[in-house]
Amino acid sequence: MSICIGNGAMRHQILSGAVLSSGIGCVVDGVFLEDQTGIYMLKQITLKNKKLEGVTLDLLCKVLTSLLIPIQSKEFEQVQTVEGFVDGLMEYIDNYSICDYIIALLKLDVFHQNSRSIQWFCEQSFITKLLNVFLETPVSIDRIESVARIINEIVIWRHSHQIGAAANVFVDFFNTDKSLDQFVTLVFSSEMKEIREFGLMVISDMLTCNTSRSDLCTIPVGGLPAIFKNLVSHFENMQLLLQTKNEGFVGQTKIRLGFIVLSLLLSNYSVIYTLVDEHGFLDSLLDIFYDTTHQCTIFRQIVYNIIDTVVQRPIGEMKYRLLKDNALLERMIDVDVEALKIHEKTNFYPDYFLINSMMMYNIYKNKEINTPKFSAKLDNQKFTSYVEDIIVARTEATSVHFGKKHSPDNYFDTNTYTNFLLNSQKRGDDDDLF
Known part of the structure; x- marks a missing residue:
């Protein structure tokens, strides 16, 4: 030893x-x-x-x-008998090996289901210690990255149902932690991009763990889980971050904000849907989506998932506005037409072509909305005609290539070989085979 x-x-x-x-x-x-x-x-x-x-x-x-x-x-x-053990781990949390060891300790609930390791760590003020890493002066990027990694691992375990109940203990402690409000405020006020990016990652992860299990929950803001309540007070800051100029690239901050908006729309909280609509997050995300100065396919995929969520789930206000927003629907048409022109000149499509086309198709396929509050359907004839004439045919077309039987160059056909042998024997040239 x-x-x-x-x-x-x-x-x-x-x-x-x-x-x-x-x-x-x-x-x-x-x-x-x-x-x-x-x-x-x-x-x-x-x-x-x-x-x-x-x-x-x-x-x-x-x-x-x-x-x-x-x-x-x-x-x-x-x-559990070593005094100050969690504090000792936190001293070395910037080390990758220590981070792996902490994750292994927390994951004991997978290997030994009665270990209650996550609960023990939470009872040692582990979450407070994690969040306080963001509040340290000077800030260590390695330390905050390790914190984000540990929380991300726990969230992944929760969603994989390996340790669902044990991870819920972590979520409960997180929502009642005394440093949560200060942490969220710091994420949106800090000028240091690493604090903002890793902080937004933590917020996004925890939002996914606090969704309502009912179809649509109508509780007020005051009844929401703490992570939602703290985030709502910073929606104005979120909008400002989304509206900053791209300078030719999107960046991790906007990608993380995209994930946060997606988590908000998957929350099943009616009041959250209303606030997201009022703050115009969807408009800001679509403006970035259609900005041709960047080629961030990851961000465009997130926006596609957001639009798909809106049109397929009971998010009444936003779906109603999406179906009635002629400016957006016609913008989609213009983008598709422009992409086809680019293809004619250069023989390749821009990166946003297929995702924009799929968004148009999904809106068309979910063109009606019926809720206690709204009842409407897509009535933009120009959009409907364009999708029916061009997008549907393009999206639903199947390739004849995959219906054919293909044989690789080294394919061994026993029937062909047998016929070859028989014909050789008839010609009397058996010796040519050896």
Whole structure:
């Protein structure tokens, strides 16, 4: 153990680390045979007078992560007895190996479903410590990136239903955290783009975990989950960020804002739909979508998903306006016509051509709306005729190529080979085969 944490030659350190992280049953049993052995390694992370770094820190994290997985492991039980352990982890959170180890500890709810590791971390003010990384001075980009990565991993686990119930504990603690309001305010007020981008990533992830499970929830803003309530007060700032000039590229900030708007439209909260419509987020996103000074297909795909969400879900106000917005519908036609002209000249289509065409097709296929508040249908004859005459035929056309039977160059046909042999025998040239 002593050699592994740096008290010896480098080659001995690497060899001892390889043995301890092998996952062999007798090694794992040996480590946890006496409680002090495992605790000795865990305490190295909490020491204030000895800063671990480089190979030593990487090896220690590799060993500790490997020892977590076997069913006979007692490591997490020992983690809970080490005073200041979470604070020790936070000191090294900018290190990728420590970040991996934290994720492995949190993911114990997958391997050992009764470990309650996420709940234990939350009870140690883990979420407050994560959010406070954004509030530190000076700011460390590596540290805030690690925080965003950890939260993203938990959200992915929640949506994959591997640890749905355990991850919900994290969501509940997040919504009641005392630093949440200050964190959201900082994200929209900071001049540092890394804080803004990684902060928006965290907000977007947490929005997806707080959607209503009913078809359409009509509670007021005050009854929304805390992440929604805090974000609503910054909608004006969101609009300002969306309206900043692109300068030839979209950038991560607008991509993250696009994901946030998509999460808002998937929330199933009626009051959120109304506020998104009032602040004109859809118009701002479409302006960026049709800006030809950039070629950000990722952003255009997000906008396509947003439009598809509006036309296929009960988002009454926005769908009503989408069907009645002649300026947008005719803009779509103009963009498609211009793309066809570009193809005639250059023999290739611009990157927005197919996505714009699919948006037109989806609006046409969902051209009616019937809600208690709205009842309307698409009545722009120019748009309808253009889609029916050109877009539908183009979208629904099937290629004859995939209906044909194709044989590769090295395809071996037994019937052909048999006929070849028979014909050779008839000609009496069997010897030519050998």
